[in-house]
Amino acid sequence: xxxxxxxxxxxxxxxxxxxxxxxxxxxxxxxxxxxxxxxxxxxxxxxxxxxxxxxxxxxxxxxxxxxxxxxxxxxxxxxxxxxxxxxxxxxxxxxxxxxxxxxxxxxxxxxxxxxxxxxxxxxxxxxxxxxxxxxxxxxxxxxxxxxxxxxxxxxxxxxxxxxxxxxxxxxxxxxxxxxxxxxxxxxxxxxxxxxxxxxxxxxxxxxxxxxxxxxxxxxxxxxxxxxxxxxxxxxxxxxxxxxxxxxxxxxxxxxxxxxxxxxxxxxxxxxxxxxxxxxxxxxxxxxxxxxxxxxxxxxxxxxxxxxxxxxxxxxxxxxxx
Numbered sequence: 001x002x003x004x005x006x007x008x009x010x011x012x013x014x015x016x017x018x019x020x021x022x023x024x025x026x027x028x029x030x031x032x033x034x035x036x037x038x039x040x041x042x043x044x045x046x047x048x049x050x051x052x053x054x055x056x057x058x059x060x061x062x063x064x065x066x067x068x069x070x071x072x073x074x075x076x077x078x079x080x081x082x083x084x085x086x087x088x089x090x091x092x093x094x095x096x097x098x099x100x101x102x103x104x105x106x107x108x109x110x111x112x113x114x115x116x117x118x119x120x121x122x123x124x125x126x127x128x129x130x131x132x133x134x135x136x137x138x139x140x141x142x143x144x145x146x147x148x149x150x151x152x153x154x155x156x157x158x159x160x161x162x163x164x165x166x167x168x169x170x171x172x173x174x175x176x177x178x179x180x181x182x183x184x185x186x187x188x189x190x191x192x193x194x195x196x197x198x199x200x201x202x203x204x205x206x207x208x209x210x211x212x213x214x215x216x217x218x219x220x221x222x223x224x225x226x227x228x229x230x231x232x233x234x235x236x237x238x239x240x241x242x243x244x245x246x247x248x249x250x251x252x253x254x255x256x257x258x259x260x261x262x263x264x265x266x267x268x269x270x271x272x273x274x275x276x277x278x279x280x281x282x283x284x285x286x287x288x289x290x291x292x293x294x295x296x297x298x299x300x301x302x303x304x305x306x307x308x309x310x311x312x313x314x315x316x317x318x319x320x321x
Contacts, residue, residue, distance in 0.1 A: 002220070002221040002224040002225065004216050004217075004220035004221065004223075004271075004303075005216075005271050005272070005301070007229060007230075007233075007302075008301045008302035008303055009301065011301045011302040013300045013302060013304045013305060014242075015297065015298075015300065016245055016251070016300065017251075017295050017296060017297055017298060018250070018252070018293050018295060018296045018298060019251040019252050019294065020252065021066060021068070021253075021254055021293050021294075022069045022070060022252050022253075023068065023072055023249075023253040023254070024059070024062065024066070024068045024070070024071055024072065024254055024256065025072040025073075025074060025255045025256065025265075026059055026071065026072070026073055026074070026087075027051070027074050027075060027076070027078075027255070027256065027257050027258055027266065027269065028050065028051045028056075028074070028076065028078040028080075028081035028083075028084060028258060029047070029049050029050035029051055029075055029076045029078070029080065029081050029258045030048075030049045030050075030075065030258070031047045031048065031049070031050060031077065031080050031081075032047065032075060032076040032077040032080070032103065033080070033103070033105060033106055033109055047076065049258050050080075050081050051081055051083065051258040051259070051260075052083075053083050055258070055259065055260040056083040056086065058260055058286050059087060059256065059260070059285065060087065060090045060091070061286075061289065062285050062288070062289060063094060063096055064094060065290065066288075066289070069096065070096065070097045071087075071088075071091045071096050071097070071098045071099070072099045072101070072315060073087065073088070073098065073099065073100050075101070077102075077103055077106045078100065078101065078102075079100070079102070079106050079112060079115055080106070080109075085118060088118075088122055088124060089122060092122045092123065097125065098122065098124045098125065099124070099125045099126075099127050100124050100125070100126055100127065101127045101129070101174075101315075102119075102126050102127065102128050102129070103128070103129050104128050104129065104130065104149065104150040104153035104154065105146055105149040105150060105153060107153040107156060108149055108152070116156050116157060116160050117160065119157075119160075119162075120160040120161060120162070120169060123168065123169065125169075125172070126157060126162055126169075126170065126172070127172045127174060127209065127315075128150075128154070128157075128171065128172065128174065129142075129173075129174045130150055130154075130173045130175070130193075131175055131176040131177075131178070132175070132178070133192065133193050133196040134147075135147040135148070137178055138150065140178070141176070141178060151201050151203070154171075154201070154203045154205070155201065155202070155203060158171075158202075158203060163203075163204045163205040163206050164204055165204065170207075171204075171205045172205065172206050172207050172317075173193060173205050173207075173208050173209065174208075174209045174317075175189060175193075175208060175209065175210045175211065176211050176213055177212070177213055179213075180213070180223060180228050180231065180232040180235065182212060182235065182236075182239060182309060182310045183210045183212055183310075183313070183318075184210070185210075185311060185318075186209075186210040186311060186317055186318040189210060190207065190208035193205070193208050207317075208317070209315075209317030209318075210311070210313070210318050211313050211314075211315075211317065212236075212306045212307070212309060212310075212313035214267050214303055214306045215229060215232055215233060215236070215303055215306065216267060216270055216303055217270050233302060233305070235309075236305035236309045237309075239309035240305055240308050241308055241309070241310065241311075241320070242308075243320065244307070244308040244309075244312035244319045244320060245308060247312065247314070247319045248304075248308065248312070248314060248319070249265060249307070249314040250265040250307075251298070253315070254275075254288075254293070255268065255269045257269050260284050260285045260286065261274060261282050261283065261285070262274065262275045262277075262282075262283050262284070263275055263299075264298045264299050266315070267303055267306075267307075268299055271301070271303065273299045273301065274299075275296075275299070276296065276297050277291075277296065307319075
């Protein structure tokens with residue numbers, strides 16, 4: 001796989017600092033039942049990295065110590081970690097909102113037969129990847145048969161109450177472009193998703209998150225192989241909007257890898273760019289139990305233009321209308 005960080009080291013991205021921390025995004029491991037082309041984690045069925053039970057307990061302790069409002073659980077397929085349910089239950093017991101970044105097809109995997117019920121019973125916000133509402137596009141990006149499996153999973157979640165009008169159970173869908181282009185406006189695309197999925201499949205959902213593909217890991221390597229990396233970076237830089245700087249997710253979010261080391265965001269984690277803290281080469285979550293990260297400098301490189309281009313992009317979708 002081609003490394004993208006050397007191509008982004010000499011960056012002119014503006015310096016920014018943290019605000020008050022409210023979200024902990026935890027990567028429970030890189031093992032996944034899919035291998036998507038746009039995956040910035042390079043996750044897949046052959047990956048073996050998984051967060052240990054000991055580190056999960058440290059995450060729970062940090063949630064309490066730092067008064068975290070939202071736990072954002074990701075992977076890989078986070079549900080494949082054997083301690084996933086313990087973490088979710090512990091977080092909900094102390095009143096933390098939990099988001100599960102679900103690839104949908106995991107609901108059909110052996111051993112996950114009760115997953116939908118578990119997510120419902122613990123009132124977990126499901127954030128589900130569905131990079132298009134058309135079958136051919138989804139299967140091209142995520143694998144043959146994924147679209148059909150995703151539709152069955154969405155119907156199951158609707159049956160459990162997720163995404164239904166008036167239900168407190170949130171079901172958010174996530175869109176990614178098919179290639180090296182900026183995503184369309186979030187609002188109109190959300191309307192298109194609602195119309196198509198509702199009319200053809202009877203599926204309802206709460207909202208659509210529109211994400212920009214980041215030029216790192218599997219997607220970045222593909223850009224290099226096709227000779228389009230520089231063109232895509234120019235696209236991101238030319239679409240830069242300074243107004244997005246105030247709302248980028250790294251200002252209020254802390255990313256934790258499967259070993260418990262911390263980063264400003266999930267993308268920095270994948271690039272091996274740890275949190276800048278007291279001159280240390282890297283910092284473990286256990287070292288921050290009583291720390292105040294407010295005003296701490298954020299590590300930035302050229303990939304940060306992906307979050308600030310156009311309407312902006314974050315794990316919660318577009319930053320601007």
